[in-house]
Amino acid sequence: MEFYTYTLPNGIRGIHRQVKGSVAHCALVIDAGSRDEHPDEYGLAHFTEHAFFKGTRRRRAWQVNCRLENLGGELNAFTTKEDTTIHATKLRGDFAKAAELIADIAFRSTFPERELEREKEVIADEINTYKDSPADMIYDTFEDLLFAGSELGHNILGRKAALARYDGDAIRAFTARTHTTDRMVFSSIGNIAPRTAEAVARRYFAAEEASQRGFRRAAPAYTAPFAKEVARHTHQTHCIIGNRACAIGDEDRLPLALVTNILGGPSANSLLNTVIREKHGLSYNIEASYTPYTDTGIVAIYFSSDHDNAGRCIALIEEQLYRLRTEPLTARRLSMAKKQFIAQLAISSESNESYMLGAGKSLLLHDDVDTMEQVYAKIREISAEQLTEVAGKVFTNMSRLVYK
Incomplete structure (x- = not known):
């Protein structure tokens, strides 16, 4: 059996x-991201992720940051539009230490105001760095237009003016509403017996009181196609052409992933790279x-x-x-495209950390969870007609x- 799954009494699910x-990885994946912020909370999910490292009831900030690093391991976290993940990499023998530390910062962080004020400066610098990168910023601007009126639209970092207002109480209110145990998974991978992995999870996560999500995400309303130019006075033109696409549970998801890979995936023989970069020499980055x-x-x-x-x-x-x-x-x-896509996925799955996440x-x-096989x-079963059909739906x- 490739995966071993379990559920704790408080609703937290586990997979191992x-x-x-000799190396093990583990993560607490929380179904809460920037999409779950209220309009007066933009940037709060990302700020919360940073605040997790600023101290707990039993550890000060430097103790949180040094707990695994002193053992040669790593502790980190990231926020997306729909989830927040706290993850650790360490030697197999330190698996329990990593699980305990993740549980400590996820459930017992104290969010001390002095530490939060210092971290606001760090995030403000992150926002400034982002603003200096049109290649990054254009994606957020595009999504804001594509999902106009939806919580999917705004960027994850938020704005510095809003960031200045947030405090420990704002974080506690946000986590109480969104970081519920029924929407959490503890994922792990390593040379650890499944029952042992479950026992460690029970030891450190089962004592947390059960909580349930009290809201549902609203689907984004329709927005008409648009063509917009923004003056950024950049040295180059930056452009995104895009559309709304299949949800993660849609049956067309894999065909769309395959046809997108054919169009402009990471390989040098993608259609766009071949035509625009190699044949015509018009763009270094496409x-x-x-x-x-x-x-x-x-x-x-x-x-x-x-x-x-x-x-x-654009014409090409x-x-x-x-x-x-x-x-x-x-x-x-089609056969070549499938083999290439499968090989890319297989190589990606060689990273135990990525596979675990x-x-x-x-x-x-x-x-x-589907096994890789x-x-x-499913990829081998995709027909040429399916690819044409999904391209007709999405690439229309x-x-x-355009940033100019």
């Missing part, structure tokens, strides 16, 4: 995979990505180029999109944002 090796959310998703094609080349790039992109919508792949081309998120959202089998009436 035993593999050979890519296509697909990000699924629980009830929607986004496909985005990004490129940067000299100002004079931007129009030509539109040509490739038209071909994918109207011309089914040959059997040989993906399994935790899958259990959180679906209460189930099951995923590969696309929106465009």
Whole structure:
């Protein structure tokens, strides 16, 4: 059995995979992100993630940060639009120490005001760095337009003016509402017996009082396609062409992921890289990505180029999109694309940490996890007609944002 799953009395679910090796990984995946902020809380989910490291009832900030690092391990966290994850990497023998530390900061953080004020300066610097990167900022601006009126739209970091207002009480109110035990998964991977992994989780997580989510996320309302230019006075033109796409549970998710990979995935032989970079030399950086959310998703094609080349790039992109919508792949081309995609997934799964995080998120959202072989089998079953059909749904009436 590839995965071992369990549920604690308070509703926290667990998933473990035993593999050979001296290194182990574990994470607490919480189904709460920037999407769950109220309009007067923008940036609070990300601030909360930082605040977890500022001290607990039993540890000061420096003790939190040194607990695993002194043992050669790592402790970190990240926030997305739909989840917050606290994760650790350590030697197998320190697995229990890592689980205890994650539980301590997730449930017993004190959010001392002096530490929070200092951390606000760190996040303000992070916001400034983000503003200096148009290649990053354009994605958030595009999503804000694509999901206008939805909590999916605003960026994760928030604004410095709002950040200045937040305190420990704001964090406690936010976590009480969103960090509920029924929406948490403790995920782990390493050379640890499944029953041992469960016993460690029970020791450190089961004592937390059970809590349940008291709200439901609202699906984003329809927004009309748009084409917008924003004057940023950058050295290059930055552009995103994109659209709403399949949700994470949609049956078209894998076909869309495959056709997006064919269009502009990480390989040098993607259609966009071959045509725009290699054949015409118009852009150094061009890519296509697909990000699924629980009830929607986004496909985005990004490129940067000299100002004079931007129009030509857009025209060439539109040509490739038209071909994918109207011309089914040959059997040989489809077979090659599937093999490439499966190999990319297999190589990615060699990272135990990435595999552990993906399994935790899958259990959180679906209460189930496909093995890699099951995923590969589904990819092998995809037909050329399915790819043309999903391209026709998603790669039509696309929106465009340009920074100049």
